[in-house]
Amino acid sequence: MFYREAGEFKTSYVDDSQTFPIKFDRMRYYAVLVIGFGIIPFVINDYWANAVFVPFLIYAIAAIGLNILTGYCGQVSLGTGGFMAVGAYACYKLMTAFPGMPILVDVLLAGAVTAGVGVLFGLPSLRIKGFYLAVATLAAQFFLVWLFNKVPWFYNYSASGQITAPERTMFGIAVTGANTPAWAKYLFCAVVLFLLAWLARNLTRGTVGRKWMAIRDMDIAAEIIGVNPLTTKLSAFAVSSFFIGVAGALFFAVYLGAAEVGEAFGIQKSFLILFMVIIGGLGSLFGSFAGAAFLVLLPVLLKNVLVEGMGWPTDLAAHVELMIVGALIIVFLILEPHGLAQLWRVAKEKLRLWPFPH
Amino acid sequence: MNAMNSEGYTTADGRKIGGVMMEMKNITLRFGGVKAITDISFDIREGEIRAIIGPNGAGKSSMLNVISGFYVPQEGEVWFHGQRRAPMKPYEVAQQGIARTFQNIALFEGMSVLDNIMTGRLTLMKTGLFQQAMWWGRAQKEETAHREKVEKVIDFLEIQDIRKTPVGRLPYGLKKRVELARALAAEPKLLLLDEPMAGMNVEEKEDMCRFILDVNDEFGTTIALIEHDMGVVMDLSDRVVVMDYGKKIGDGTPDEVRNNQDVINAYLGVAHD
Numbered sequence: 001m002f003y004r005e006a007g008e009f010k011t012s013y014v015d016d017s018q019t020f021p022i023k024f025d026r027m028r029y030y031a032v033l034v035i036g037f038g039i040i041p042f043v044i045n046d047y048w049a050n051a052v053f054v055p056f057l058i059y060a061i062a063a064i065g066l067n068i069l070t071g072y073c074g075q076v077s078l079g080t081g082g083f084m085a086v087g088a089y090a091c092y093k094l095m096t097a098f099p100g101m102p103i104l105v106d107v108l109l110a111g112a113v114t115a116g117v118g119v120l121f122g123l124p125s126l127r128i129k130g131f132y133l134a135v136a137t138l139a140a141q142f143f144l145v146w147l148f149n150k151v152p153w154f155y156n157y158s159a160s161g162q163i164t165a166p167e168r169t170m171f172g173i174a175v176t177g178a179n180t181p182a183w184a185k186y187l188f189c190a191v192v193l194f195l196l197a198w199l200a201r202n203l204t205r206g207t208v209g210r211k212w213m214a215i216r217d218m219d220i221a222a223e224i225i226g227v228n229p230l231t232t233k234l235s236a237f238a239v240s241s242f243f244i245g246v247a248g249a250l251f252f253a254v255y256l257g258a259a260e261v262g263e264a265f266g267i268q269k270s271f272l273i274l275f276m277v278i279i280g281g282l283g284s285l286f287g288s289f290a291g292a293a294f295l296v297l298l299p300v301l302l303k304n305v306l307v308e309g310m311g312w313p314t315d316l317a318a319h320v321e322l323m324i325v326g327a328l329i330i331v332f333l334i335l336e337p338h339g340l341a342q343l344w345r346v347a348k349e350k351l352r353l354w355p356f357p358h
Numbered sequence: 359m360n361a362m363n364s365e366g367y368t369t370a371d372g373r374k375i376g377g378v379m380m381e382m383k384n385i386t387l388r389f390g391g392v393k394a395i396t397d398i399s400f401d402i403r404e405g406e407i408r409a410i411i412g413p414n415g416a417g418k419s420s421m422l423n424v425i426s427g428f429y430v431p432q433e434g435e436v437w438f439h440g441q442r443r444a445p446m447k448p449y450e451v452a453q454q455g456i457a458r459t460f461q462n463i464a465l466f467e468g469m470s471v472l473d474n475i476m477t478g479r480l481t482l483m484k485t486g487l488f489q490q491a492m493w494w495g496r497a498q499k500e501e502t503a504h505r506e507k508v509e510k511v512i513d514f515l516e517i518q519d520i521r522k523t524p525v526g527r528l529p530y531g532l533k534k535r536v537e538l539a540r541a542l543a544a545e546p547k548l549l550l551l552d553e554p555m556a557g558m559n560v561e562e563k564e565d566m567c568r569f570i571l572d573v574n575d576e577f578g579t580t581i582a583l584i585e586h587d588m589g590v591v592m593d594l595s596d597r598v599v600v601m602d603y604g605k606k607i608g609d610g611t612p613d614e615v616r617n618n619q620d621v622i623n624a625y626l627g628v629a630h631d
Binding site for chain 1 (some may be wrong): 426427428447449451452453457458460464465467468475478480481483485487489490491492497498500501502505506515540541544549591
């Protein structure tokens, strides 16, 4: 009824190529922004921030990053955890080396460092494709984790081998460290996510995004119509790693507060984010959000249902939860291989015709 | 046809053909021990429609791949606009103003028709990564300017109604047309068409012929095409190169080629006694 493009006449190409061409979508988008920035920060408590919102926001950044590389440019990567570790350790080194620097600058610079490392590990992609590239990025994952464990300089020679985020403030309010209020964590991550999602949208809708997708869909044809595969693939690695590095920096500094590389940024993290991207939908920004929400919320929801709702012991519930999440992922991939984003698209197409589908 | 000279010639229907745009000199292309192309020379002139024909496996597509830089010949020289072309990557060739379509459609299936055609203009779009990321300002302005050009191509090829459709959903004939649109969007000086009418029905072929003639006529684009439909080739082209087993066996106007004994032998076979 309300979800129609009928009656909306676009008179310029700028109007025609906006992100949400249908008015209802635009309204929904503004509503999400108002709720996200205007309401949630005032009602959020520690539990909701730490269990749901902050991990969701950070994983969404990482998922957008991986989606740019895998979903848009078609280069499979299993090194996400390693790149997040680069972001985390770069952020830690920057925070401790330049205590006066604003935390936002630390986080963005950490992303930039990760972009450089990502380009380095992206170089093999010029020669190898598909599964073989996945294996090469797997090497990056293990090498980076090993490096951060092995070289004490990275964790400032601390006895435990851990890195701990010192307190940093923004406008006088702590956003890292033990005294951070829940809403500050949430708002800081939400602002970063909003900015990065906006950048990702801009990149994917223009020339750069088309080059990435051309390489993904048919690399030989792309080269013949004038796409330079070298710069295109490396730019995808750079941008993707920037996002993942920022996510790693936030994950360490804002969410965990203290981290040990093997535990926080191990291979499980790479797979988790890859699952988010696949379940959400490859090549879709909305899919990155949906996948992150799905895999962050589902375990929390299951835990609440099993432990609080049905009174199961915690350890049993934890194991059953893993099995259910795994089974759901498989069921999901069989039923809708193109992910939540595709379900969303189908729903929207149906909605356009509703209530008169014929 | 008037006597051919370095300034060009006038075709039977009165179109002026210019000087030599691209010249292939003694091209030989080998894959290991297999010679795909043996010592072939021919030229393509400004504004003409040049056909390359021959039986299957004659090396026509290989020839087109040499022109578009995808294969580098072991021997011979490629001259473009009076300059010898150094071996270069396909994307560098594209930047020189050579666009092509493919025998098996090579569209980007995951993108919409509009996006596919916009990729044709990638070589002409100049904003960098950071301007793209900011979007407002240069990137948006450039996008809009190029969109206008692309919309002209869309109008020209009469595919307005499918511009937002994902390419994967289109039928074969329309895909071929979209591929032509993508090549045209690049505003090429030389357009290479690899079997533009393969697998089409009569109406689709007629449409495609009309588009090819219009492109040549309205934009003055030089066209080199490979085609198996002899009726189409003889009607469309100004001059024809005939290849067989990697060798050139004929070159000239459609009439000359039609009466060439080697060509007849290659197509119809010859009795060995």
